[in-house]
Amino acid sequence: MFSRIAGTGSYLPSKVVTNHDLEKMVDTSNEWIIDRTGIKKRHIVGDNETTCDLAEKAARAAMEMAGKTAQDIDLVIVATTTPDLVFPSTACLLQRRLEIKGGGAAFDVQAVCTGFVYALGIADKFIQSGSHRCVLVIGAETMSRIVDWTDRNTCVLFGDGAGAVVLEASEEAGILSTHLHADGHYADLLKVDAGISKQPELLASTFIEMRGNDVFRVAVKTLGRIVDETLAHNQLEKSDINWLVPHQANIRIIKATAKKLKMSMDHVVVTVGEHGNTSGASIPLALDTAVRDGRIKRGEILLLEGFGGGFTWGSALIKF
Ligand code: ACO
DSSP: OEEEEEEEEEEOOSEEEEHHHHHTTSSOOHHHHHHHHOOOEEEEOOTTOOHHHHHHHHHHHHHHHHTOOGGGOOEEEEEOSSOSSSSSOHHHHHHHHTTOOBTBEEEEEOOGGGHHHHHHHHHHHHHHHTSOSEEEEEEEEEGGGGSOTTOHHHHTTBOEEEEEEEEEEESSOOEEEEEEEEOGGGGGGEEEOOOSSSSGGGGGGOOEEEOHHHHHHHHHHHHHHHHHHHHHHTTOOGGGOSEEEEOOSOHHHHHHHHHHTTOOGGGBOOOHHHHOBOGGGHHHHHHHHHHHTTSSOTTOEEEEEEEETTTEEEEEEEEO
């Protein structure tokens, strides 16, 4: 039994913050941001908008494309680092919001920017095992809530959004393999250093801290390795990949991975310019964009890859 992507969806909140807006907030410039990251703008939630609101819109779009109703879904997995509440999980809130019947499973996955790849890998294994048949997999984030808008090193990078896929059991090949990894020794290079059980009194005033140069170096090296691992596992050549759908953090990291694959940028889905780094939402956002604009077609081979805090990293090879 395989799992196959039956539909995709995504959503970006309506409020836009451009690089020129940021020039008025911190000591930066449109040229610097575009040159170093490729980002032109980011979408930011309104005061009362939450991760679950974004997830709901992306999920509804994916279900519509897949031709599935709430009655069909028997598992909901939300990849997020910015859940609405400590608990219940965003997945449980979404299950209620979408009126998905109770009794199926619902849970969140936290692997920061690799969250969607982790969630997809888990969903694939549930379907392969025969325990579930139709899974809603969502990456949804409100990164703007954990960004220090006075820190030019980080505030220019992140944005909010959500992307979703519906995975269904199929006898035809869909997800060919997933590869999930982590190395907690790198925990201090990228973090929000407060939480529910550590420095809870600082939670509202603690934001993303990042050693950008170090993150960049490890990301480029690690993403190259995971491309090799994924291809070798499937006995495929670089030239067999039709589309690279990478985590959208920085155009320079994406270009380095494409170079490693000897892949023309014409076959790399790049959306980072339009929404910045939306963490766990970025891969399904890019996937949905390229499916809806007709670039990605049924039967093509896609390589999804992500890297993020933890560090965590992973990939999925998919026959779409
Ligand atoms: N505007 C203007 N100048 C800036 C800005 C800014 N927004 N941010 C930093 N600078 C300055 C720095 O202060 C530094 O100045 P100095 O030389 O006077 O000290 C100078 O620019 C160069 O800083 P670097 O950090 O060396 O710049 P770099 O070329 O490495 O680019 C960046 C920084 C974009 C953060 C890069 O390191 C990067 O993309 N790293 C990966 C980080 C990332 O993607 N994190 C997301 C989570 S992990 C993931 O998703 C992969």
